[in-house]
Amino acid sequence: MFQTSDWKAASDCEQLDLFSIPFLRGQFKEIDLEDVKQDCRDLVAEAKKEHHNDFSKNYTTYFDEHLRYKMVQLPWYKEFSEQVKDTYIQFINTCYSQEVSHLNRSDLHLFAWISVYNEPHQHTSHNHINSYMSGTWYVKVDEEESQPIKFENPNRAMAHALNLPVNEWGRQDIPSAKFIGGANYHDEIEFYPNEGQFLMWPSPIMHSVPPVINAPDGYERIAISFNLHHPVDVHNQNESGDDLEYGFLGSNIQDETIPEIPPAIQEEIQEQVKSGEHLKISHDVPQSHTKPKGVLF
């Protein structure tokens, strides 16, 4: 029999949680949420008219520039814009050591859009390009049923290599969040935000909004998402070069063309048609090749 006295694990140890990723969770002040909710519903109602039953587009103003322009004109938008920009500057300065003293508020690039999720809506895993930090302001949340936002560990290969269990954990120091993986190293984190809260995170982090489970009648989740970027103070080392507009290069996105069928194969197909032989397409051959169009949010 082994004895407890055989136990030899080192006793003088401390756990060091290294390589953490700062996120920001907070509240915006002095904005009437009820006004914002109604304006969001009104603008997304217009998006619904434009995109009909396309559930990937009919819940958001992301695809409609004129609706996003209307949002910018709304009375509360100025206050939102100023608060979110100042919060961004504080965050990237404090947590990501970014030099910000050369910037004015008007230098910052803010791109925001509204999403009103009803029962059929969800958003698959994605991240945001051309952006430094991204965020979402939860304007209306049903505390019981509302969809969370799920973030993925950017080091997923490590999580798999460590053969993490798929357990769910809570942490007292980070309320309203579910940690999925091991107790101290997680593969995914779900946030269940309170109404009025916002989250801000580095834009490359992959995230999703899973479908709602047991949605009550009239289910509604209203969010304003945003991307933020700032000019970096890097010297231009080619100031003496002659200027050149690159517009002549045009777009590098080429329309998909349907490849010509070689004559020999055309003849073969005609023979098969003549003979009445049914043309079979094996299941592992894609039926169409469609490129992803643009970048989702």
Ligand SMILES: [Fe+2]
């Ligand atoms: Fe997103």
